[in-house]
Amino acid sequence: MAWLSILSGLVLLTVGAEALIRGATGLARRLGLSELLIGLTLVGFGTSTPELVSSIEAALSGAPGIAVGNVVGSNIANILLILGLSAFISPIAVEPKSFRRDMPALVAATLVVIVVILTGSVGRYAGAAFLAAIGAYIIYAYRTERRAPLQPEAVRHEAEAAQTPSASAPAKALLLTVFGLALLIAGAKLLVTGSIEVALSLGVSDAVIGLTIVAIGTSLPELVTSVAAAARGKSDLALGNVVGSNLYNLLGILGATALVQPIAVPSEIIRTDIWILLLATAAMALFAWTRGKVERWEGALFTAAYIAYLGWIGVSA
Template identity: 35%
Template sequence: MLISFLMLFLGIFVLVYSGNKMVESAASLARSLGVSGLIIGLTIVAFGTSSPELIVGVRSVTTGVGELASANVIGSNIANVLLALGIPATIMAIPTNTIGVARNASIALFASILLIVMVFINNPLLFWQSFIFCMCIIIYLLWMYKLSSAGSEDPILYELINEAEESHVASSKARLIITLLIGIGGLLLGGHIIVRNAVLIATNLNISETVIGLTIVAVGTSLPEITTVIIASYRGQPQVALGGVIGSNIFNLLAVLGISGLTGPIDVSTSIISFDIWIMLLTAIALVFLVLRRKPIGRKTGVFFLFSYAAYLLAIINSVM
């Protein structure tokens, strides 16, 4: 049991580290080939930052534990709002009046509602439903590109382009290609380790893979977002935190579930349908409400988010006791 937990944490570390290296090397390689920061941000960075959730999702579906894929996405979205915003809000007030924030928060809410509607239409989620998710993320990215061409100061677009610029590493193309291949290999290995040991832990504890996906795996795959927003807050850029969280939630719901579902059906457990999916919806609604108020997300809200996440975890633990 202890070995399985250690291997799970090792898998998360390998997954997150490899994802960062893959984005860094791919972005640098694209830059050396003359690709613009905008295109890099909307493709490599956008999908690369969600690569931990994506790899876990695809691996889960292809190994017959689709519940882990849906649990990871839903758990990650909950953690992104309550943890990744809660922590920096206790450090510095997060402004919500940045151009485009309300629009993107509304899109994240739409994506949450779309998932709920899809689940009630059919569970498990089938190929055609995942295809719709994929079409939605493609339309969203094309729209972002159009906004950039029009000179829009969209916070998510700014974050993607900024990360594309910061990911540039001066190195030879051969070394970048090798690093890219190692990063992809690490992602696949990390995903395999996570799924395998999540199943082993669930079996040994006589609980579903859903519980592991909603908690340990969800927080683990959300670590890049959590780390990014904390660093941004300390650097005096709290607005980056909000854009990063909203963007991550949109990509998790539309891209991760969409692409994962193209490889096979995605099961959504009855426990998620009766509880967790509504918590995810509430966090999305809360985010829209806070943004529409156009008042900074302050320390009190941050503390409330953190206590809410603790209560959520206790509710999950209590459900399996």
């Protein structure tokens, strides 16, 4: 039953996120917001809603390991698994202007979050600061992309927003938004409840479940999308997607979760996983900076590293 609960939760999270994005985007268009702003905010946050509601539900359910492990594990999976597989299928070119703006922001956010995690907890003040930081980043990104409208990153954000159909009427958009939110809440409850049961039955900590099952599960939509794009020879957006997703996870998801419910960080995450996240982020920045692309062999190295990471978790659990 626990595994069925997890699978059902993942399905509801995926469907709910899609409905929420469509409904919220429809409402935003009715309010006259630009496609670029919609892409940077609603689409960006919308794709991270499975991680958001899962982490908040876990924190409220007294499972801080799942709450923090979901964020840390999702970011590790985004770099090593999603970016790794995408680059292995098709090398990823780096867009210089976006790289110079977004990668330093991600590295700085990773370092700041690690410093906070090393204190043993993420409190409401830290959560509020993280949310303020992601808000400032969105404003900065929006302004820079408005000044360079032909920049590939701006085109990507507008394309993401444009690909999300608007609702035919405000009432329909609102209904779709509420429906999506309801599915997300129900899916998160099923996922977290099932994950706690699996952790208890296997005799492992909730941090291990958060770093693996929950992290991979909530990242499945991005994984499928990125791998499919790479298979069609359109992997160039994968790096920007991973960098943006990781920023949202660290500052937006962890920030919102801590603001709702302060989080005690499990010691195993402090001992090992945050350092793996730091190494993965540094390796991504280094690979992208040298030669201006993420090569196929680097993607293979990332993928192998993720398999080894999962193996290590399995052995040490």
